[in-house]
Amino acid sequence: MPLYETVFIARQDISTQQVEDLTEQMSAFITEGDGTVAKVENWGLRNLAYKVKKNRKGHYVLMNIDAPIPAVKEMERNLLLNEDVLRYMTLRVDELEEGDSVMMQNKTTRPPRRDRDEEVTAKETTTEETAEATTPVASEETPVVVAEETPVVAAEGEA
């Protein structure tokens, strides 16, 4: 049976209990169609990057599915009909992810401040890169920079 990954976003006004009920309903469609739900992940209430149907937040749920096509189609049809679901996306994947996805890993590693540091360094590198790319003329006109760069080139040529 093909493997799928489904993410859907539920309305922000519904309770977490209702989100769980909704997930259960959807997994029922899969199990009825002779499929299995390998994993369910609840990412919780997240801010949306833009407004979707006048909502600023949404409950995200990820489901890893191993099911025949008709079962998945039926589940998608019901996701479309359900008014609590803002958006959904089902992807066919070559293999299902074992363990937590990136989203859950980020959540668990939040309490120690390491995340913040990583983010800062990441930002710095990107800004450095862009700065380099946007102002190549200015830096290369100075002879010092050229002199600095030439040994590197020579070393590369020898190697």
Next chain:
Amino acid sequence: MSDTRRPFFRRRKTCPFSGDGAPKIDYKDVKLLQRFVSERGKIMPSRITAVSAKKQRELATAIKRSRNLALLPFIVK
């Protein structure tokens, strides 16, 4: 190597997604994808980020998927 090499030679940067320990491109990894998106929310060209052509295509689809799920913005005003 002679001295008549191009004066504006710049060491090639390597693709951040190839080689050992490279991160996997995934539409769920917002933090990773955000580094390859401009402040306005546009996908950065690979000539700036040095992502290889193959990985850039993969990255573009991942960013677009993430946008559809409202994990990344289409535009930032």
